Amino acid sequence: MDDDRDVLASAARVRRGKGELKASVLAALGQAPGPVSAGWVRQHVDPALAHTTVATTLTRLEAASAVVRCRLGGTVVWSAVTDGAGLAAWRMRRVLEGESDRRAVLRCFVARLSPDEERWLRTRFTREEGARPGGRPAPHHG
Structure with missing residues (x-):
């Protein structure tokens, strides 16, 4: 039971404000050496994030025309268009x-x-x- 409370407390501590994850992803992309993978973004924003969380955030930023997605070899890479x-x-x-x-x-x-x-x-x-x-x-x- 105490373990469940610890997990919930930990989750509450890392809960971000509205738009904070998008801003962090954009900041990371702005500092990237060039187009980078979602895995690179995850490592530079918060390695504890699920890959799907980062991929979803990048897709939403793409829909907002804030980032662009392209293929580099067989890898999908991302670049910031705006800050x-x-x-x-x-x-x-x-x-x-x-x-x-x-x-x-x-x-x-x-x-x-x-x-x-x-x-x-x-x-x-x-x-x-x-x-x-x-x-x-x-x-x-x-």
Whole structure:
């Protein structure tokens, strides 16, 4: 009985927050020497993870266009296309696209930013205004 409690307690300690495993996988891929296998990712993220957990995470990241999969010889290898910030931006965009009044959502979002975050955001838009047709700021990757 005590062994069962130890296992459950151990599992609770390693439980990750939402998106944490994806972010860890992206970070590992970002540090990889090139395209790498799911096994390589597992060893660099957490060797205790099941191979299927890593493979599922990579497949979900591929569906989000955050990683690409290809074959190198007989092995499936993976490469990062974006970083954690890019993945978060993709998620935010997906949520926004599901709303009927996007401007209201954006207003609420900005209203909940800290003063420093709001100032930074306003500065970015002011500095880049006119950088693209229609006054939309150019995408920034960094």
